[in-house]
Amino acid sequence: MTVASALKPAAKIDFDGPYALTINGRMVETNKSFDVLNPATNAVFAKAPEGTAEHMEAAIAAAKAAFPKWAALSWDERGALVEAYADALEAHKEELITLLTMEQGKPRHSMAKGEVEAAIFWVREVAKRRLPIEMLEDTADHVVEVHHTPLGVVGAITPWNFPVLLGLWKVAPCLVTGNTMVMKPSPYTPLCTLRFGEIAQTVFPAGVFSVVSGGNDLGQQLTEHADIAKISFTGSTATGKRVMASGAGTLKRVTLELGGNDAAIVLADADWEPLIPTLFWAAFGNSGQWCIASKRLYVHRDIHAAFVEAFVAFGRQQTVGDGMDPNTDLGPIQNRMQYDKLKDLFADTKAQGYKVPLGGTIDESLAGNFVPVTIVDNPPEDSRIVQEEPFGPILPIIAFDTVDEVVEKANATIYGLAGSVWGRDREAAIAVAKRLETGTVWVNEIHIHGIDIPFGGHKQSGMGVENGHEGLAEFTNTKTLMFHK
Incomplete structure (x- = not known):
């Protein structure tokens, strides 16, 4: 697959709505919706699609089906597509800034602008990062190499305080390392995530990145599902403990960025x-x-x-x-x-x-x-x-x-x-x-x-890290390959 063949014609995206789930490369409407409030007025300004267990199941199945071909692409092919995604997000930067303020409340001219611009920068820069093969031994008759291989389908659960930045912090390293992703945004701030999920469908092959919004039951489904290899969660320590417990049944990898004092x-x-x-x-x-x-x-x-x-x-x-x-x-x-x-x-x-x-x-x-x-x-x-x-x-x-x-x-x-x-x-x-x-x-x-600066918590502030070589490696398995010459 080449980058050119994966790119799709850009569709008009209406940031005023309606909003839909993105599953397997398509916009999916739902029978039910829930209110999204402007916290400056507590007035309803939009409706978000309420996904069901069936929608989440379909998104996970699509991500699983897309994984082999996506993982088989070279680092450079995936990186080029992730960088193209940054360009597509950049084209909608102003709409994302306004929408972020409307649903989250932060000042448009300062915090919202800074968050969206930083997120796009992060996607573009992470697209350039690589995890090279490490040569541990290369003698006349023996070779030992360490490879970093993708995990499979990653479930991402994002918070309401920085929904754009902390969402895209997960998307970029997940995809560039060869995984596919299903993301569930906070029901308090689903709209920007739904829109950058929609934007993603103009760039990535079907199933590589899906967004399903809805209640907390969808998060539990994601964390318990046997086809999810890893959960990347940002939120409270109390919820992080529940995420870890839910994933224990299948020994999921977890990255938990939790509370602090x-x-x-x-x-x-x-x-x-x-x-x-x-x-x-x-x-x-x-x-x-x-x-x-x-x-x-x-x-x-x-x-x-x-x-x-x-x-x-x-x-x-x-x-x-x-x-x-x-x-x-x-x-x-x-x-x-x-x-x-x-x-x-x-x-x-x-x-x-x-x-x-x-x-x-x-x-x-x-x-x-x-x-x-x-x-x-x-x-x-x-x-x-x-x-x-x-x-x-x-x-x-x-x-x-x-x-x-x-x-x-x-x-x-x-x-x-x-x-x-x-x-x-x-x-x-x-x-x-x-x-x-x-x-x-x-x-x-x-x-x-910084892109190359690891960030993570000690004690009950989390598990694992984001960013840096270590953060990129958390989306991979370490595979040791050794052979006689």
Whole structure:
């Protein structure tokens, strides 16, 4: 199969709807649909197709049937098609940005634009990556080689906070390594995924990539199915445990990118004033709805009071509103379930009498899921706001006295996704970073990612990695080939 023969004529894609499943290269309508709400208004703005068990079965069967021919293509042939997919996504970039804001809520001009552009870049760059054959031994009479072979059909389950980026993070490495994929998006944010599934049908052979939207029962079907070789899941730790348990019956490979309660540590010698905007957005970007947000900010006691004052002053300047408004800095909480969880956490913070120098009160009269930027000043270590992952725009800023103390507190969590350390003495900051029990630690920077940089969690923040050589290899089996000359 050549790249040219696989490409299909581009069809007009109407981002206003209607929406359909993509199965075996075709758009598939369903008898039932479900509402998709704009979180800035809680008004229904679209209907998404509600797939059934039969639809999921058909998508898995199509992916299984397509796998042998797809896996038989060369790396370069698959890479060319994945790169063509990036071009096709690029042609619809503006529509995807708008649709992402409508269904997710994040500001169109900043977070939504950045997410879609980063996702397309990721697809294009991953298309160029390869896993070469490793020669372990080559003597006069014996050869040992290590090959990376595709697994088969991969099931992907994507979250509602970054549905485009975290979806395409899975698609590109899965397909370039020779697997086929069935993706189930979050029912809160299915539309962008349905559209980039539709776009995929103009590029890939039938069955290589299908998208089936619907309820949580479809996710369970995907994780339990005997013909699914691997599950790639991004979401909460609680759901990740269920995914792992469901896949155990067939010993599925799993990559789980789960929750976090990331600590940012500002040391006594930090030049902290210029860091206020950086640390603010590290915590409050996407309205705090990301796994790697700084969710606990530890500041040395010598600078804590002045730091909190400056941090609060910066926070007061930010506008919470509709993501389609160019003046909006932070959008709404994506769904009512998460909004209600935050209401409960805010109520606990108030009931405990913690000092709240900014925010703290949710205006429930507003139609949208709007939550104010909230700072909690020096709550106790055993408080809910410190121990739990809020997944919203609320941040505790906690004073500490010694490095040993702050390291112990930062590590005293079931999570281990990421963290950051800030200080003038670079070597001292690195020494602290090495003691943190997390998959990623940034020193005097934060939220730097790269195609070739592995990303994954320790402890209950996940299993396996995404990105880098290691992330690409997770979509393959290691096969050792040895023979006598």
